Amino acid sequence: MSDLIVPVPEPGNEAAVDYLLNGRVRLLQPEGGYRAAIDPVFLAAITAATAGERVLDVGTGTGAAALCLAVRVPGVAVVGLEQRADACAFARCNAALSGVAERVAVVEGDLLAPPDALGGAGFDRVMMNPPYLKAGAASVPPDDWKAAANVEGAAGLADWVRFAGRMLKPRGTLTMVHRADRIDDVLQALRGRFGSLVLVPLWPKPGVEARRLLLVARKGGKAPARLTAGLTVHRAEGGYSPAAERVLREAEALVF
Numbered sequence: 001m002s003d004l005i006v007p008v009p010e011p012g013n014e015a016a017v018d019y020l021l022n023g024r025v026r027l028l029q030p031e032g033g034y035r036a037a038i039d040p041v042f043l044a045a046i047t048a049a050t051a052g053e054r055v056l057d058v059g060t061g062t063g064a065a066a067l068c069l070a071v072r073v074p075g076v077a078v079v080g081l082e083q084r085a086d087a088c089a090f091a092r093c094n095a096a097l098s099g100v101a102e103r104v105a106v107v108e109g110d111l112l113a114p115p116d117a118l119g120g121a122g123f124d125r126v127m128m129n130p131p132y133l134k135a136g137a138a139s140v141p142p143d144d145w146k147a148a149a150n151v152e153g154a155a156g157l158a159d160w161v162r163f164a165g166r167m168l169k170p171r172g173t174l175t176m177v178h179r180a181d182r183i184d185d186v187l188q189a190l191r192g193r194f195g196s197l198v199l200v201p202l203w204p205k206p207g208v209e210a211r212r213l214l215l216v217a218r219k220g221g222k223a224p225a226r227l228t229a230g231l232t233v234h235r236a237e238g239g240y241s242p243a244a245e246r247v248l249r250e251a252e253a254l255v256f
Contacts, residue, residue, distance in 0.1 A: 015090075017097075022249040025067045026097040028090055034145045036064035038233075038248060039212060040129055043177045044068035045247045045254040046200060046214045051075025053124040056167050058111060058160060059083075061149065063091035063104065065127060070100040072251040080106045081118065084148065111163040112155050118167065126164040127175040130157055132182070157182075161189040168219045176217075180210040196221025200256055201230035214254070228256040 018027040020041055029035050044065045049055050053076055057066040060080025070078050082088045088108045095104040109115035135152045155163075157178075164174045174194055178186055180201065190197065194217035201210035210230065231254065233244045246252040 020064060020248075021068055021071060021251045024071045024098070024251065025064070025094075027062055027064055027067070027094050028097065029062050030090075030145065033143050034061070034149045036062060039177045040065035041068050041248055042202065042212075042214060042231075042254065043127055043129055043175060044072065045252065046177075046216060046256075047125055047127045047175045048173070048216075048253065048255070049073050049076045049125055053077070054079070054122065055125045055127060056081060056118070056123045056164075058126060058128040058164065058167075059130060060091055060106065061087050061129075063094045063106065065129060066091070066104050066106075067094055067098045067100060068251070069127070070095075070104050071098060072253065076103065078104045079118070079123075080104065081109055081111065081114075082106060083108070083110050084145065087145070110155075112159060114163070114166075121167060121169055121172075123167050123172060124169060125173045125175065126167055128160055128164065129177050130160045132179045134185075157185050158189045161193060165193045165219055170220060172219045174215075174217045174219065176215050178213055178215070180213045183213060186213075186215065190217055194219055194221060195225075196223035197225040198256055199225065199227045200254065201228075203230055203232040205234040206232055206236050216256075226256075 014031050015028050016031040018029055047069055055078045057080045060066050060082045063080055066078045066080045080091055085108055088106050091106045095101040107117050131150055131152045133151045140151050196218040198216040200214035202212040203210050231243050232241050235241050
């Protein structure tokens with residue numbers, strides 16, 4: 001368990017409280033099931049929302065990315081879409097625990113059949129942390145929550161991106177975190193819908209290939225794609241790099 005996510009078991013309960021952004025976000029999560037780590041924190045950091053904007057967090061889970069964004073940007077309104085009713089209950093509780101319930105709404109529903117509560121293309125930004133593995137490409141975890149979080153189900157990556165395009169205003173922005181080894185699939189899903197792409201590799205430590213990739217893309221964007229220098233997460237001698245510490249502890253935005 002990361003030193004940035006400190007589990008606090010609750011006696012007699014199958015849940016524990018994890019802390020993100022140096023305690024500014026409190027995250028009640030299933031103790032023996034899926035637990036959000038640092039990927040959603042980086043996702044929120046690359047989402048350049050401002051006060052007054054509306055942001056949709058697709059597959060919000062227990063709300064990690066949505067809450068990190070709401071805590072970092074006072075005045076932003078975030079809607080989390082989540083298919084699992086139990087995860088929705090956690091996310092709503094976590095919004096209250098983190099003091100942002102008035103700006104974070106959680107909607108239960110499936111991106112393949114969007115609930116009416118989402119409305120049409122009214123969001124300034126969409127952010128997402130889709131399942132990293134293709135269906136059939138890996139063994140499915142026995143825990144159904146972990147399985148849904150890690151392996152694509154009925155909705156594939158292209159469905160997630162297509163849904164983002166439907167929900168965004170013209171020229172709206174999509175941010176995503178995904179596995180670096182699925183860059184071909186990501187680019188294919190974006191083609192024809194999104195442009196002005198900015199790619200941000202997350203290097204585990206100096207000299208090690210990137211395993212995660214952050215991206216920013218604009219609906220209908222036409223600017224050339226940019227591959228940035230990215231961010232190195234850990235120092236060679238261990239521990240988080242200063243740049244990662246500023247994001248993970250101090251809620252600093254990632255700007256490229």
